[in-house]
Amino acid sequence: MGNVKAIALFSGGLDSILAARVVADQGIEVIAVKFVTPFFGTEVVEDEARYIEEVKAKYGLDLLVENISQGYLELLHNPSYGFGKNFNPCVDCKIFMVRRARELMQELGASFIITGEVLGQRAMSQRRDTLNVIERDSATKTELLRPLSAKLMNPTQAELDGLVDREKLYNFSGRGRSRQLALAKELGITDFPAPAGGCILADPILSKRIRKIYAGDFVVKPGEISERDVSLMLLGRQFVLPDGHWFVLGRDEGENNRLEALASDEDVCLYMEQRPGPFGLLRRGKDIPLKTNEAFYQTLCGLIVRYGKKVKDGPRGSQVTICEQDTKSFLFSDPLDDEISRPWLF
Numbered sequence: 001m002g003n004v005k006a007i008a009l010f011s012g013g014l015d016s017i018l019a020a021r022v023v024a025d026q027g028i029e030v031i032a033v034k035f036v037t038p039f040f041g042t043e044v045v046e047d048e049a050r051y052i053e054e055v056k057a058k059y060g061l062d063l064l065v066e067n068i069s070q071g072y073l074e075l076l077h078n079p080s081y082g083f084g085k086n087f088n089p090c091v092d093c094k095i096f097m098v099r100r101a102r103e104l105m106q107e108l109g110a111s112f113i114i115t116g117e118v119l120g121q122r123a124m125s126q127r128r129d130t131l132n133v134i135e136r137d138s139a140t141k142t143e144l145l146r147p148l149s150a151k152l153m154n155p156t157q158a159e160l161d162g163l164v165d166r167e168k169l170y171n172f173s174g175r176g177r178s179r180q181l182a183l184a185k186e187l188g189i190t191d192f193p194a195p196a197g198g199c200i201l202a203d204p205i206l207s208k209r210i211r212k213i214y215a216g217d218f219v220v221k222p223g224e225i226s227e228r229d230v231s232l233m234l235l236g237r238q239f240v241l242p243d244g245h246w247f248v249l250g251r252d253e254g255e256n257n258r259l260e261a262l263a264s265d266e267d268v269c270l271y272m273e274q275r276p277g278p279f280g281l282l283r284r285g286k287d288i289p290l291k292t293n294e295a296f297y298q299t300l301c302g303l304i305v306r307y308g309k310k311v312k313d314g315p316r317g318s319q320v321t322i323c324e325q326d327t328k329s330f331l332f333s334d335p336l337d338d339e340i341s342r343p344w345l346f
């Protein structure tokens with residue numbers, strides 16, 4: 001087949017694995033692309049090299065990881081095709097990804113794009129008319145190949161040109177998974193993630209937090225949203241204090257470390273040195289100096305102590321370290337009463 005290349009959208013789910021493999025097994029060089037944002041693909045960012053190796057070892061696919069956060073955060077302001085059940089703009093999301101895949105196709109000299117879409121599998125985003133909209137709006141009408149449902153669709157240019165053997169493609173449709181599972185078995189693919197999950201925008205609880213930012217009901221305003229804000233918002237125990245300030249506490253060591261890594265010069269960090277407990281991050285705390293806001297910090301220290309480890313037969317209170325940029329200060333506090341802080345939980 002010579003030097004024929006294709007770009008495959010790779011979510012990591014079974015359909016995307018199968019679609020890429022079906023084409024790769026025809027001797028075409030498939031470059032699988034994993035798009036990441038703070039809403040999906042975050043597990044990849046933690047150890048990109050390991051993930052790339054894993055995909056190669058398990059599925060025999062070469063993977064490229066692409067962070068598309070910037071444009072994606074914009075898209076959420078006003079998606080043309082609206083949202084699904086939660087804050088998931090699935091149709092616009094697909095168009096956005098296919099458009100980016102088209103650019104990659106041109107940059108990398110590939111001839112077509114592969115997706116794992118299956119006709120009729122999802123109520124909104126995989127209906128025939130929606131699949132047509134995705135092709136039209138991403139300008140990929142002849143370049144977008146869905147190998148799992150290809151035989152139910154018009155041939156793409158790659159099939160017409162004989163780059164891909166249409167006879168070796170499939171006619172899957174609907175919600176059932178049995179044909180995909182049988183194909184996986186046939187291709188020797190045994191280790192793949194369970195269906196569903198993975199996208200925070202489709203999560204009924206977490207997506208509410210994101211919706212709140214975009215609705216302008218939060219200390220971070222819609223025009224200012226950054227990738228870091230979204231990551232912060234999805235981490236730990238969240239508080240919005242009565243004056244609107246945003247304070248996040250880690251719930252375990254892993255979250256403490258992630259919060260610490262997300263802290264910037266604009267933020268103020270609080271923690272206890274004498275006993276285990278949460279790492280606290282006050283977003284944009286540099287605008288609230290300790291020197292002139294001691295009572296406010298006393299409250300935050302009370303929250304740190306409240307969620308810290310209790311000392312058996314020891315004092316209830318503890319010293320808390322407050323880091324404002326390079327300056328360390330200390331306050332002593334008793335645990336804050338839950339009755340006071342409960343309404344601030346976000």
Ligand code: SF4
Nearest residue numbers: 088089090093199202
């Ligand atoms: S579930 Fe999330 S990642 Fe998947 S199409 Fe919808 S918005 Fe995009």
